[in-house]
Amino acid sequence: QEAIYLALETMNLNRAMRVERKLNDLEMGSEFQDKKHPFSNDLDLFGDHSLFQLLNHTVSKKGKESLAAKMKADFDLKKADPLRMASSELSTKPRVLQAMESIGLAFYTEEKVNSGWVNWLNQQEKSTFLISIFAFVGPLGGISVLVLSFLGIIPGALVGVWVLIGLVFLGLVFNPLKNASESLPSRNQLKTYRYWLAILEGEKFESSLLKKMQAPFLTDGLKASTLFDQLDSLGLWVENRINLLYIPLNLLFWTDLFLFLRLISWKKKHGQVVAHFPAQLTEWEVMISLGAFEYEVGGKGKVISVEKGLLGRAVAHPLLHPQVAVANDFMINANQQLILLTGANMSGKTTFMRTLGVNCVLVNLGLSPFAEEFGFSNFQLYTSMRNTDNLGESVSSFYAELSRIKQLIDRIESGEEIFFLLDEILKGTNTEDRIAGSEALISQVNNTRGMGIISTHDIELADLETRMDTVKNYSFHSEIHDQTIDFDYKIKRGACPSFNAHKLMELMGIRFNN
Incomplete structure (x- = not known):
């Protein structure tokens, strides 16, 4: 909540600068300047005291790139008409604009590029029947060995043997889980997406373009935000496998096998759907920028x-x-x-x-x-x-x-x-x-x-x-x-x-x- 309040404070300062046309401290978008472009370099679209500084409310690199691409796009009045209706409607929803931008400013980080985990979501994971069996054998066997060893029925050395046996099966899923850990977005990115989706799911839009952009998130089954909740939970376990508390549990109960099965099951059901969300949310960043521009200084x-x-x-x-x-x-x-x-x-x-x-x-x-x-x-x-x-x-x-x-x-x-x-x-x-x-x-x-x-x-x-x-x-x-x-x-x-x-x-x- 503190992060949101600080983000809102920053937004209020930025808004005051835009209204007064004192744009020096706002992001300039200089990387998008292009001398060879038909018009962008001559019209102050980017750089110091530029239109980009008035327009930009995006937080991600992809969002900025998409906004800049639209600013430099060839003229197409047919495409502009639905955009106008959408940006006009968003300008009447200041709470939505504030919520979307403040969440992005408060939480979003560029720790990992989206392309990595989008590719991972689209990859097919292979699971063998053997892994499914030993995912359940591991916890039962681990508890049995510990109890029997504690009661003195079997020698304690057998616990070590059990751990060595488990390393063989844990090795089967080590690389897939390592790849998942490296590919999954940071928790801040997931948090941003989850909160964005929760807002968009609960909002009613009238313009055809906004309805079309909202439609992929209004699934018949689980909500899009719930899917990111689940991915965040799985990602937390995957990232904490090297935790000192987790390692002994994993060696005794082979929990990586169960985690792997849960992960590929979720990925098989929802991976290809969720893979489209980052690009779709990037377009929402652009729309929020257009709506906020109309609301603040349009x-x-x-x-x-x-x-x-x-x-x-x-x-x-x-x-x-x-x-x-x-x-x-x-x-x-x-x-x-x-x-x-x-x-x-x-x-x-x-x-x-x-x-x-x-x-x-x-x-x-x-x-x-x-x-x-x-x-x-x-x-x-x-x-x-x-x-x-x-x-x-x-x-x-x-x-x-x-x-x-x-x-x-x-x-x-x-x-x-x-x-x-x-x-x-x-x-x-x-x-x-x-x-x-x-x-x-x-x-x-x-x-x-x-x-x-x-x-x-x-x-x-x-x-x-x-x-x-x-x-x-x-x-x-x-x-x-x-x-x-x-x-x-x-x-x-x-x-x-x-x-x-x-x-x-x-x-x-x-x-x-x-």
């Missing part, structure tokens, strides 16, 4: 159906504090297929693009967007924002960006429907080549199934709107004062009328000769 926005493109009203960034985040309306469709986004430095172009991308990820996860309304068609997301050099691979940041753009072109030209976000396109080359390359790329993407946003400082590209019907200009502005620059972070129709790099450099101490 966007509460409405997901709408969009035939082509993307539509969002009052869309905000989930990683920004709600009191700080500035919401924007946005639409992209067949009539405005490509958005040229211009604007002053620090005016919010990149944050806005990430806002759209992260909300797309949330919807694909079955979560509510941070918007009044938000929806998109069946496209895949692709980004190119953080392109860094790699000395180990002799790759410059410009070449890294070109590689990303080539992958995008290949996917679009193969007929795939893509929504792309390209930040400060071709920034690694000179102005003339950058403008020429940007125009060529826009022409190449025009009238394909690709659509997206390209941010740029090259105002010359704004002229493309007059030459291409599907290209539209949008921008973010700044207001320059004597010693300050103000930003409203609101997207506006049309190209940016002024830039602020000169003033920013002045404010940073660079003196220009008039």
Whole structure:
């Protein structure tokens, strides 16, 4: 009970950090970062101040891996719909969310990987008729020899002979029991599973997905939690066979034989069923994370159906504090297929693009967007924002960006429907080549199934709107004062009328000769 209270205290502290968006002390999931992924590296899904820190309530390594895989998964709105209903229902059950997470934090350890004992559960054990006979002969014979020796009817040396005979039969089950001891999960793992199952067995769910996930635990015979109780009891005996109190009893009464028979009998009846539970509970960890996210900090926005493109009203960034985040309306469709986004430095172009991308990820996860309304068609997301050099691979940041753009072109030209976000396109080359390359790329993407946003400082590209019907200009502005620059972070129709790099450099101490 003390462990549960301490876990709840930790959860309350973590919740406060998530609500305030102070995420530094939460697990970052940096091991899941992937520069080659279509969008995860650019959208702060993992790492410091990331979506993973807001989402993650898992306790096991497999749970974290499964959550990360769902965050990076290809977009599939059909799969997202049942997830949304399930996470929404769980968000109305805070006691279930608290109980599941607190049990995991209090007891779960990664002492043994699940694959080892799952494989053991699926293995067939061989038992001979001889073992069955001597499992009952052992206790009867041991008691008889001890009593007769005590009464002086037989010499005491025969007790030693009895022990030596028993070693032969005990040797038959030594390796199988040793393998079981090494394979079975720790008592903390079993305790975690047992308590998790007890909660899930007693809860009534309405959504079809939660019912489907709960069904394997609602067996007609013994409850799933009872099966783990039995396995825990057997595992305790198996692990304590080297106990100083157990060894003399085992040598006299051959108790290992009876323990082996009980173990293989349980395994034969329930092993293959129980073997599936760890993977199923891993999926429950992910669902608890989604439900807890909706309960603690969820966007509460409405997901709408969009035939082509993307539509969002009052869309905000989930990683920004709600009191700080500035919401924007946005639409992209067949009539405005490509958005040229211009604007002053620090005016919010990149944050806005990430806002759209992260909300797309949330919807694909079955979560509510941070918007009044938000929806998109069946496209895949692709980004190119953080392109860094790699000395180990002799790759410059410009070449890294070109590689990303080539992958995008290949996917679009193969007929795939893509929504792309390209930040400060071709920034690694000179102005003339950058403008020429940007125009060529826009022409190449025009009238394909690709659509997206390209941010740029090259105002010359704004002229493309007059030459291409599907290209539209949008921008973010700044207001320059004597010693300050103000930003409203609101997207506006049309190209940016002024830039602020000169003033920013002045404010940073660079003196220009008039």
